[in-house]
Amino acid sequence: MNIHVEPVTIAMATPFRISRGSRTECHVVRVTIEQSGVSAQGECTPYPRYGESVESVITTISQAAHELKGLFNKGETNLVSLREKLQAILPAGAARNAIDCAMWNLQAKLRGKQHSQDLFELPTSIVTAMTVSINTPEAMANQTRNYIEQGAKLLKVKLDGEQVIERVRAVREAAGDAMIVLDANEAWQDLDLEATFAALAPLNITMIEQPLPSNNDSKLKDIPHPIPLCADESCHTRQQLHKLVGKYEMVNIKLDKTGGLTEALLLAEEAKRLKFALMSGCMLGTSLAMRAALPIAVQSKVVDLDGPVLLGQDVEPALVYREGEIIL
Structure with missing residues (x-):
C-alpha cells in the first residue's frame, strides 16, 4: 500500500x-x-x-x-x-x-x-442548493435570477449580520417558488433573534443554518423560531448530538467535519433516531469531494453540494449539474 x-x-x-x-x-x-x-x-x-x-x-x-x-x-x-x-x-x-x-x-x-457512490443505491438525480453569496440586496437578487433562469429549485443564501431582512426579501422576490435556506455562519449574535425570526417567517424560508456561534447557541432553546434551525458548526460527529436537542431541528453533515464517510453514515443514523432532519453540506471542493458525500445526500431533506459550480475548474470525470440538480 x-x-x-x-x-x-x-x-x-x-x-x-x-x-x-x-x-x-x-x-x-x-x-x-x-x-x-x-x-x-x-x-x-x-x-x-x-x-x-x-x-x-x-x-x-x-x-x-x-x-x-x-x-x-x-x-x-x-x-x-x-x-x-x-x-x-x-x-x-x-x-x-x-x-x-x-x-x-x-x-x-x-x-x-468506479466510485464509492457505486457501493450505494442512489437515484438518477438529486436536487442541490445553488449558493447566493453575500452582496448588496440588488446583486443577490440578480444572482438569484440567474440561478432561476438556469432551473435552480433550491437556493442557499449566505448572510452576515447586516441587512438580513432586506437581502432575504430581495432574494425571495427574485426566486419565485424556489425553496430558500439561509446560512448565517454564526454571525447573528448581535441581532434581536426573536424579532429577526418573526420578520423572516412570512418570506417562506425552509430553514436557517447556524445563527449563533457554536459556543453560544444554548440561548436558542429559549427563543421562539417559527423557521426550523439547522446546526452546522455545532455538529461535527455523533458526540455533539445530545447537546443539540431542543436547540435545532436539523443537522448539517459535512464530511470535512465528520472526518469522512464512515462517521458521516453513523452520524446520519443516530441523528435520525433522535428525530433530527438531515442536511448534506460541503466545503468548497471539486466533484471528487462531492461524490463522496452522495450516500448522505440521498438521506437528506436539504442537499448543498454545489462546490464545483463555484470553482473555475473541476476534476474529471466531473459531476453533471443541470437545472439545479446533480445528474447521476
Whole structure:
C-alpha cells in the first residue's frame, strides 16, 4: 500500500463571500492510495475556523499514512478493518476525511466499480442548493435570477449580520417558488433573534443554518423560531448530538467535519433516531469531494453540494449539474 498526499489550489469562478470573508481561491488536499495496482483518491478542504491549514492537514495525513502502511505491512490488509482503525488513529476533521474517502474509493475500485457512490443505491438525480453569496440586496437578487433562469429549485443564501431582512426579501422576490435556506455562519449574535425570526417567517424560508456561534447557541432553546434551525458548526460527529436537542431541528453533515464517510453514515443514523432532519453540506471542493458525500445526500431533506459550480475548474470525470440538480 502506498499513500501520497498533495495540495491543490483552484481559482474560484467568481469571488465567494460569506460572513467570515471573501475568497478568490479554494485550497484542497488530495490523498491517493495505491494497492494491488489500483489507485484511488480522496479530497478534503482544510478549514481555518476549525484550526486547520493545508500545511497542518498534510502533516497529519503523512503521520497517519505511516501508521496505516505499518498496519498493512503487518498483515492488516482488509480495507474495512483499516478504515475502522483510522477512526482511532485520527480525530474527526479534514485530514481523516481525505484518507477515509480514498479508502472508500479504493474499496469500490477493488470491487470493479468506479466510485464509492457505486457501493450505494442512489437515484438518477438529486436536487442541490445553488449558493447566493453575500452582496448588496440588488446583486443577490440578480444572482438569484440567474440561478432561476438556469432551473435552480433550491437556493442557499449566505448572510452576515447586516441587512438580513432586506437581502432575504430581495432574494425571495427574485426566486419565485424556489425553496430558500439561509446560512448565517454564526454571525447573528448581535441581532434581536426573536424579532429577526418573526420578520423572516412570512418570506417562506425552509430553514436557517447556524445563527449563533457554536459556543453560544444554548440561548436558542429559549427563543421562539417559527423557521426550523439547522446546526452546522455545532455538529461535527455523533458526540455533539445530545447537546443539540431542543436547540435545532436539523443537522448539517459535512464530511470535512465528520472526518469522512464512515462517521458521516453513523452520524446520519443516530441523528435520525433522535428525530433530527438531515442536511448534506460541503466545503468548497471539486466533484471528487462531492461524490463522496452522495450516500448522505440521498438521506437528506436539504442537499448543498454545489462546490464545483463555484470553482473555475473541476476534476474529471466531473459531476453533471443541470437545472439545479446533480445528474447521476
